[in-house]
């Protein structure tokens with residue numbers, strides 16, 4: 001990524017990564033800010049300027065380090081070295097207000113965050129797994145910071161704990177040669193190419209994602225598939241049939257043998273609808289009044305009977321292609 005403009009908190013230069021980024025982007029305009037959480041100039045922008053705002057880079061120091069319990073692949077969701085992303089998925093769960101949270105923010109105090117991870121892992125009686133990619137896409141972030149190899153190498157110097165992160169990007173080369181000790185769980189998010197082309201602008205194609213999955217499995221990473229979010233637009237069964245066929249044909253034997261699958265149905269919101277109307281007029285409509293219902297705070301999810309139909313369909317289709325017990329959970 002070559003950002004159009006950088007906003008930064010002056011204290012970032014107290015950190016090695018801050019200095020590295022200054023050197024890396026020395027020919028780009030740097031604008032000082034007080035707080036990466038509240039950049040007035042950006043807060044006031046119209047939603048229609050969303051795509052331009054995705055070209056900005058915000059660099060700051062992360063102050064919130066609260067772990068959130070999780071009971072899926074990981075034990076804890078951990079705020080880590082970035083938030084937001086340069087891509088423009090129409091349903092992105094990180095969007096609470098495009099003007100505040102959607103652009104890529106990098107946090108340079110990585111030593112502090114990593115030390116806390118190592119300490120928490122070391123103090124636990126059992127082996128904990130930490131989800132470090134729930135606030136951003138670390139494979140994308142890594143192309144700027146190199147934080148993933150740095151994290152894996154330094155975290156694994158301690159004896160306990162595992163790391164996991166999902167991605168919609170395919171730039172996994174820097175990870176392939178790492179001595180990961182089987183303590184890093186890689187998860188690739190997939191969707192039918194039609195959905196990627198129409199609702200996941202700026203992410204990797206399905207073809208590139210499948211190639212990345214096979215490379216990671218070949219490099220002995222525990223590797224999972226996240227079918228997410230499942231979007232039940234018209235013809236969804238045909239689209240997801242094609243996706244499952246492509247997974248069956250395109251995934252290596254090694255990957256299929258060890259893979260697990262997470263399936264997450266889309267939740268959407270009033271805010272997404274408003275913003276997408278203004279930022280992407282003409283984009284496909286993800287809201288479906290017949291199939292979805294409100295569940296408070298302006299959020300919508302698929303009606304229980306629609307979800308049940310979807311779950312039963314995926315169960316049958318996945319079992320037929322990949323065998324029993326491949327699905328870790330539906331959400």
Ligand code: SF4
Nearest residue numbers: 085087088089092168
């Ligand atoms: S790739 Fe992930 S973080 Fe980036 S816009 Fe899409 S859903 Fe959001």
